Amino acid sequence: SYRKGGYHAVRIGDPFSGGRYIAQRKLGWGQFSTVWLAYDTLSSSYVALKIQKSAQQFAQAALHEIEFLSAAADGDLQNTKCVVRLIDHFKHAGPNGQHLCMVLEFLGDSLLRLIRYNRYKGLKMDKVREICRCVLTGLDYLHRELGMIHSDLKPENILLCSTIDPAKDPVRSGLTPLLEKPEGNANGGGGSSTMNLIEKKLKRRAKRAVAKISERRVSMVGGEASSNTERSLDGIDMRCKVVDFGNACWADKQFAEEIQTRQYRAPEVILKSGYSFSVDMWSFGCTAFELVTGDMLFAPKEGNGYGEDEDHLALMMELLGKMPRKIAIGGAKSKDYFDRHGDLKRIRRLKYWPLDRLLVDKYKLPEAEAKEFTEFLSPILEFAPEKRPTAQQCLEHPWMNVVSTQNNADNVESQMRNLHIKG
Ligand code: ADP
Numbered sequence: 351s352y353r354k355g356g357y358h359a360v361r362i363g364d365p366f367s368g369g370r371y372i373a374q375r376k377l378g379w380g381q382f383s384t385v386w387l388a389y390d391t392l393s394s395s396y397v398a399l400k401i402q403k404s405a406q407q408f409a410q411a412a413l414h415e416i417e418f419l420s421a422a423a424d425g426d427l428q429n430t431k432c433v434v435r436l437i438d439h440f441k442h443a444g445p446n447g448q449h450l451c452m453v454l455e456f457l458g459d460s461l462l463r464l465i466r467y468n469r470y471k472g473l474k475m476d477k478v479r480e481i482c483r484c485v486l487t488g489l490d491y492l493h494r495e496l497g498m499i500h501s502d503l504k505p506e507n508i509l510l511c512s513t514i515d516p517a518k519d520p521v522r523s524g525l526t527p528l529l530e531k532p533e534g535n536a537n538g539g540g541g542s543s544t545m546n547l548i549e550k551k552l553k554r555r556a557k558r559a560v561a562k563i564s565e566r567r568v569s570m571v572g573g574e575a576s577s578n579t580e581r582s583l584d585g586i587d588m589r590c591k592v593v594d595f596g597n598a599c600w601a602d603k604q605f606a607e608e609i610q611t612r613q614y615r616a617p618e619v620i621l622k623s624g625y626s627f628s629v630d631m632w633s634f635g636c637t638a639f640e641l642v643t644g645d646m647l648f649a650p651k652e653g654n655g656y657g658e659d660e661d662h663l664a665l666m667m668e669l670l671g672k673m674p675r676k677i678a679i680g681g682a683k684s685k686d687y688f689d690r691h692g693d694l695k696r697i698r699r700l701k702y703w704p705l706d707r708l709l710v711d712k713y714k715l716p717e718a719e720a721k722e723f724t725e726f727l728s729p730i731l732e733f734a735p736e737k738r739p740t741a742q743q744c745l746e747h748p749w750m751n752v753v754s755t756q757n758n759a760d761n762v763e764s765q766m767r768n769l770h771i772k773g
Pocket residue numbers: 377378379380381382383384385398400434454455456457458460506509538539540593594596
């Protein structure tokens with residue numbers, strides 16, 4: 351991909367934007383871009399430099415992202431609304447063409463890495479609550495103040511706020527090196543030219559989750575005993591921000607019918623019944639579950655005689671009960687999956703395993719904790735999009751406002767050093 355129209359090769363120390371930014375090290379990469387830690391000589395601070403591939407379609411996508419990031423920055427002058435801040439953007443000419451570059455505030459690891467760091471065992475409820483508060487603050491802002499739908503909310507697109515100054519330790523900055531050893535020659539997301547690493551991992555996880563789910567269809571005895579010792583995140587501040595506006599749209603000006611990453615996709619998107627802000631709430635619900643359990647809520651897979659979409663709908667109904675007939679048959683694609691009674695055409699026998707039982711039986715949550723969390727999550731996973739609570743309503747939910755039992759350590763940095771030694 352380092353050819354005409356592709357990525358721009360960067361070397362440490364390379365100057366950008368007339369020498370204002372100096373490349374320090376690679377943070378990660380996506381399908382369209384590489385992201386570098388850079389030093390901003392103007393503000394004397396570290397930033398994330400996202401360098402887009404140069405071909406026309408990538409430039410177009412970058413302009414789109416810049417439009418949404420700019421709108422988000424313009425409405426959030428105090429930078430308190432849990433959305434990544436766009437600092438600057440410019441064009442950079444290189445041997446592979448013109449690259450649009452976005453300068454973003456420097457953030458830490460994604461929640462996907464956090465979940466991995468915790469060995470897919472899920473986070474403590476208080477940590478989940480802190481993360482949910484940030485994500486909901488971001489969504490409330492995007493939805494209510496900007497009229498924007500993110501359309502790709504998932505753990506990979508939520509980054510922890512970095513609490514370490516890279517200037518103090520430029521190599522070991524952010525949470526990344528503390529959470530996990532860098533893989534290959536990159537620290538962040540990233541991947542190969544064909545499929546990015548995170549996607550490969552997601553696929554692998556999906557496979558595992560599918561294995562677990564088939565196990566669940568076969569028997570009601572779930573849960574895996576694990577001898578792994580728990581890793582402590584005590585004292586780590588779980589502030590985070592929503593990133594990746596490459597797929598964002600305006601509620602009144604939508605671009606695509608098929609949106610969202612598969613596992614976080616709302617039922618109305620699958621059925622093509624039209625969508626709005628509440629698709630982000632669905633993805634938020636899936637993400638919250640994943641933070642608590644370490645497992646994806648829905649990891650559909652095509653099977654013998656049915657496709658991924660139909661499996662996805664089946665998994666939803668196994669957890670949430672039968673989809674109301676009106677909703678089931680109301681979409682442009684409904685006839686592909688449902689008969690006129692609102693039953694799936696090819697997957698006939700569903701095993702109902704409701705959320706509160708799943709959390710207790712399989713994930714061993716205490717009854718009371720499972721009940722509280724289910725009361726928070728169930729309305730968000732409503733089949734009827736208009737019945738789902740808004741981000742603002744979620745923020746006011748009693749579960750959000752349970753007083754934390756954990757006192758936040760005041761010296762987060764020393765706690766994290768400690769963690770690094772233990773880890
Ligand atoms: P793409 O749209 O190409 O997928 P992303 O915006 O998702 O690009 O960024 C790719 C990766 O770069 C992310 O997964 C993350 O590891 C890293 N990254 C992106 N933005 C930042 C940031 N502001 N601070 C630190 N790392 C970032």
